[in-house]
Amino acid sequence: MERETLKGWDRLDAVRKSPERLIVGLMSGTSHDGVDAALVRIRGEGPFSRISLLRHTHLVYEAPFRERIGRAFSGPTEEVCRLDAEMGEVFARAVLKCLSEAGVPARDVAAVASHGQTLFHVPPAGGHSGATLQVGEAAVISERTGILTLSDFRPRDVAAGGQGAPLVPYADWILFHEPDKTSAVQNLGGIANVTVVTPEVEDVTAFDTGPGNALIDEVARIATDGREPCDWDGETARKGKANARIAEEILEHPYFRVPPPKSTGRETFGAAFAGRLFEMNAGRAVEDLLAAVTVATADSIVHAYRDFVQTTRRVDRVILCGGGVRNKFLVHLLREGFSGLPVVLTDEMGIPAEAKEAVSFAILGNELLAGNPANLQRVTGARHPVLLGKISLP
Numbered sequence: 001m002e003r004e005t006l007k008g009w010d011r012l013d014a015v016r017k018s019p020e021r022l023i024v025g026l027m028s029g030t031s032h033d034g035v036d037a038a039l040v041r042i043r044g045e046g047p048f049s050r051i052s053l054l055r056h057t058h059l060v061y062e063a064p065f066r067e068r069i070g071r072a073f074s075g076p077t078e079e080v081c082r083l084d085a086e087m088g089e090v091f092a093r094a095v096l097k098c099l100s101e102a103g104v105p106a107r108d109v110a111a112v113a114s115h116g117q118t119l120f121h122v123p124p125a126g127g128h129s130g131a132t133l134q135v136g137e138a139a140v141i142s143e144r145t146g147i148l149t150l151s152d153f154r155p156r157d158v159a160a161g162g163q164g165a166p167l168v169p170y171a172d173w174i175l176f177h178e179p180d181k182t183s184a185v186q187n188l189g190g191i192a193n194v195t196v197v198t199p200e201v202e203d204v205t206a207f208d209t210g211p212g213n214a215l216i217d218e219v220a221r222i223a224t225d226g227r228e229p230c231d232w233d234g235e236t237a238r239k240g241k242a243n244a245r246i247a248e249e250i251l252e253h254p255y256f257r258v259p260p261p262k263s264t265g266r267e268t269f270g271a272a273f274a275g276r277l278f279e280m281n282a283g284r285a286v287e288d289l290l291a292a293v294t295v296a297t298a299d300s301i302v303h304a305y306r307d308f309v310q311t312t313r314r315v316d317r318v319i320l321c322g323g324g325v326r327n328k329f330l331v332h333l334l335r336e337g338f339s340g341l342p343v344v345l346t347d348e349m350g351i352p353a354e355a356k357e358a359v360s361f362a363i364l365g366n367e368l369l370a371g372n373p374a375n376l377q378r379v380t381g382a383r384h385p386v387l388l389g390k391i392s393l394p
Helices: 002-017 063-072 077-102 138-145 155-159 169-176 214-223 232-239 244-251 271-280 286-308 328-337 356-370
Strands: 020-028 034-043 050-060 111-122 131-135 149-151 183-188 191-197 205-211 317-321 343-345 390-392
Touching: 002 356, 020 077, 020 356, 034 077, 034 356, 050 077, 050 356, 063 077, 063 111, 077 111, 077 131, 077 138, 111 138, 111 356, 131 155, 138 149, 138 390, 149 356, 169 183, 169 191, 169 205, 169 356, 191 286, 205 214, 205 286, 214 232, 214 271, 214 286, 232 286, 232 328, 244 286, 271 286, 286 328, 317 328, 328 343
Parallel strands: 020 111, 111 149, 183 317, 317 343
Antiparallel strands: 020 034, 034 050, 111 131, 149 390, 183 191, 191 205
């Protein structure tokens, strides 16, 4: 046992000294439809990082597993405990699948950087400390793959008084900053967040704008008794007529008026919110309800820019990423709302929209191995910079 432990520490030392690393980033989003694995080559660190995406794999969760994740959001301790271990098994399979497709042996990979599946996230408020919980046991990933695994990126920022989110702005800056341009990187996950990528990292701002896919997905699930996990391509909503009153009621939620730094989750914009919305509008055609929810989602993002971004910054373009970019109706509404601003997808910049978050956590993993703090204090509200993540040796 002692020899194995020493071997593990020796491996960590070698990985940290390497000028170039292959890292598999893992991201299971708040929509809990599947896990994205991104094999990334990273040379250097910090602002001198050179990033190359070698392979992206999406492993879809089977319907019963998706339902288990949904139950675990408010489920008993035993269910959460078992899910934690089984999620680790699924994540390990995603890593091995990604490497197999890329033709890269596990021994050549420096690390796996796993965000995990968020079950609960509550930011600090009213003098109370925040809390955040991601599952997908890193020890299982490391054991099954034989690769050093980095995980639990959010808790340390929360411990330092931060929101624990958004964490990807540092990676967004590395990927998209330009010397003479300010870009807004808008992620459309279950929860939507924006990073204002400025020429200098010290000026970067970011926050959760509110729901991305969360409400749309939950309303679609409720309306179809779980048969459909989402409104595919936004086609159902596109057929409907958005009721202005419903959209306005959604936008009256107090979260939208809170200034950054701020973050939110499915605890606020998830199944419970969607269930109340559905009950209040019983008998209304599902396409009309989905239309209203999609319009409100788009408006919440556009209004967040109006109220908290463009008041202090001139934005040159909007870059969309996340699974929500496949909702063509939502993207259409955003293009309308951002009239006059170029709107592009990360696909056009060499990173598939669904892969971008996994790539981001590969970058954050690289920074942990380099010993660099990667939380941006003005984004999360943390008291000081911290190293993000925990290390599980193989």
